[in-house]
Amino acid sequence: MNAQGLFISFEGIDGAGKSSHVQALADAFRAQGRAVTITREPGGTPLAEKLRVLALNEAMDPLTEALLMFAARRDHLLQVIEPALARGEAVLCDRFTDATFAYQGGGRGFDWKVLEQLESWVQKTPAQPLREPDLTLLFELHPSIAASRLVGARVPDKFESQPVEFFTRVAAGYALRVKQDPARFARIDADQPREAVWNDVLAALRSRGWLQ
Ligand code: TYD
Numbered sequence: 706m707n708a709q710g711l712f713i714s715f716e717g718i719d720g721a722g723k724s725s726h727v728q729a730l731a732d733a734f735r736a737q738g739r740a741v742t743i744t745r746e747p748g749g750t751p752l753a754e755k756l757r758v759l760a761l762n763e764a765m766d767p768l769t770e771a772l773l774m775f776a777a778r779r780d781h782l783l784q785v786i787e788p789a790l791a792r793g794e795a796v797l798c799d800r801f802t803d804a805t806f807a808y809q810g811g812g813r814g815f816d817w818k819v820l821e822q823l824e825s826w827v828q829k830t831p832a833q834p835l836r837e838p839d840l841t842l843l844f845e846l847h848p849s850i851a852a853s854r855l856v857g858a859r860v861p862d863k864f865e866s867q868p869v870e871f872f873t874r875v876a877a878g879y880a881l882r883v884k885q886d887p888a889r890f891a892r893i894d895a896d897q898p899r900e901a902v903w904n905d906v907l908a909a910l911r912s913r914g915w916l917q
Contacts, residue, residue, distance in 0.1 A: 708793040710796065711794075711795040711839055711915060712836075712837075712839050713730070713796065713797050713839065713841070713842065714799075714801035714803065714838040714841045715797070715800065716800060716804060716807070716879060717844030718879075719851060720846065720851030720852060720853075720858075720865075721844035721851055721895045722895055723844040723895075724799055726842070726844075727797050728743070729903060729906075730906060731795075733907070737916065739794070740792065740794040741794060741796075742785065742786075742789040742794050742796045742797070743799075744796065744797070744799070746777065746781060746798060746801055747773070748777065748781070749777075749784075749785050749786075750777075750780050750781050750784045750785055752780045753778075756774075760773045761862045761864065763863075767809055767815035768815065770815075771805060771809045771815055771819070772823075774804075774809065775805065775823045775824075775827045778801070778802065778805075778828075782827070782836060783830065787836070798838070801838055801841070802824055803841060803879060805820060806878050806882050807876070807879045807882065808875055808878070811875045811876070811877050811879070812871050812872070812878065814874070837889065840889065840890075840891060840909070840910075840915075841889055841890050841891070842890075842891050842909060843892050843893060844902070845879075845893065846895040848872035848873050848875075848876060849869055850896060851872060852869050891905075891906075891909035893905045
């Protein structure tokens with residue numbers, strides 16, 4: 706019989722350093738015999754990756770941007786996430802819907818209620834009335850420190866090139882999501898050496914009984 710699927714998302718402002726922990730957590734699960742799907746948003750399917758290129762590089766109004774994020778998410782949920790969960794896998798997703806609330810809602814100032822409406826439509830699947838992560842690891846770091854980590858790291862995309870005030874609003878968007886559903890989140894202090902951050906990730910999984 707399949708183990709129950711486990712859906713974990715990784716969130717935080719650009720520069721918080723979440724992505725390196727996605728691979729490390731996948732390795733930890735696999736070492737304990739659990740199958741893992743690693744994926745990301747926007748993206749994760751051929752169609753959603755095309756939408757990602759548009760959303761991250763083209764100028765557009767906030768509603769268009771939100772609709773593209775949710776269109777990509779719908780395809781990704783149906784094609785990748787739901788099937789992997791049905792197989793009993795751990796699905797590790799580098800960003801999910803909290804990023805839309807944080808970036809389009811907080812960062813761009815787009816209507817929170819409209820995002821909630823879109824969320825309820827898009828995340829209704831044959832398996833779940835509202836598919837959400839079982840756990841969201843939120844990597845928290847002061848926006849000015851995150852910005853200094855990004856300098857010179859690579860060519861910035863549309864979001865990464867935003868001023869620090871944008872990321873202050875993004876962080877406030879994440880904080881509001883935590884307030885609305887605190888039990889789903891593990892807040893990780895990302896202003897520590899990588900090893901200490903990783904230990905906090907492990908502790909969050911172990912305290913829920915999902916890793917030994
Ligand atoms: P990111 O996850 O940081 O990937 P990489 O590390 O490869 O750059 O990039 C995704 C960007 O898209 C990030 O700046 C946040 C943004 N984004 C949104 O604005 N809304 C969303 O719903 C999602 C999933 C991401």
